[in-house]
Amino acid sequence: MFGRKKDQAPDPQVTPASDEQIARSKDPRSAKGVPTPSRKDQEEARKRPLVPNDRAAAKVIARDARREEQARMRRAMDTGEERFLPIRDKGPQKRYARDFVDARFSLGEFVMFAALAIVLLTVVIPTRNADGSANDSQLIVFGLFWVMVAFVAIDTWLMSRKLKRQITAKFGSVDPGVVWYGSMRSMQFRRLRLPKPMVKRGEWPS
Structure with missing residues (x-):
């Protein structure tokens, strides 16, 4: 009674969509007025x-x-x-190592300046005195330099041990090369380090 009769003629005002119109409606890139x-x-x-x-x-x-x-x-x-x-600086452990090193004061930062001072002193200080005897001033300068190198080595060793413990406590294990990465960074002058320090001195990473 309410159904459509089988022999009912289609509405003449409704025209079936062409294949092109169907494709255009399915294509999300097609815009109005732009041919497919x-x-x-x-x-x-x-x-x-x-x-x-x-x-x-x-x-x-x-x-x-x-x-x-x-x-x-x-x-x-x-x-x-x-x-x-760069790949050498990527990873959460290396980021932690950078922050750990940048937060502390390292003796290794000043090795470069000490070496430069040694070179200048060797030029200024003569190797021999006026009477021909050996000048002990250069020996003293070289001795102080090697004492500083020894202190730098000890400081770097202690730092690397603490860094290893901190990384192990935070991440469970230490990736290869991370401790060495932090040790080499501690030997660079702070303002010349790359990537640049993101923390201040004393601002230890959690």
């Missing part, structure tokens, strides 16, 4: 190479990509952004 690209055009677009056939253009694209990557890496060295850091 033909199958041939779509296949040609898929066949386009990712790298241009022109070698000169390919070199320009590769050079621009390298420059962009290097720029991101330089910014990461300043900001500490993990995803763009």
Whole structure:
């Protein structure tokens, strides 16, 4: 009674959608008033190479990509952004090691300046006195330098042991090379370290 009769004629005002209209409605990229690209055009677009056939253009694209990557890496060295850091600096344990080293005062920071002072003193201080006898001043300077090197070695060794304990307590184990990574960082002058320090002295990582 309420169903549609089988022999009822279709409404003349309703026209069936064409195949092109159906494809256009299913294509999310199609916009109003923009014709749907033909199958041939779509296949040609898929066949386009990712790298241009022109070698000169390919070199320009590769050079621009390298420059962009290097720029991101330089910014990461300043900001500490993990995803763009070099492989040698990536990882949570290395980040912890950097923060641990940067939070402390290390004698190794001043080895470079001590070595430079030794070179200058060897130029200024004569090797022999006016009477021809050996000048002991240079021996004293070299002796003080080697005493400082010994203290630096002891300080670095103690630091590496503590760093290893801290990393083990926080992460459960120590990745290979992390302790050495922190030890070498402690030998660099703080302002010249890369990536740049993200913590202040005394601001120990948790």
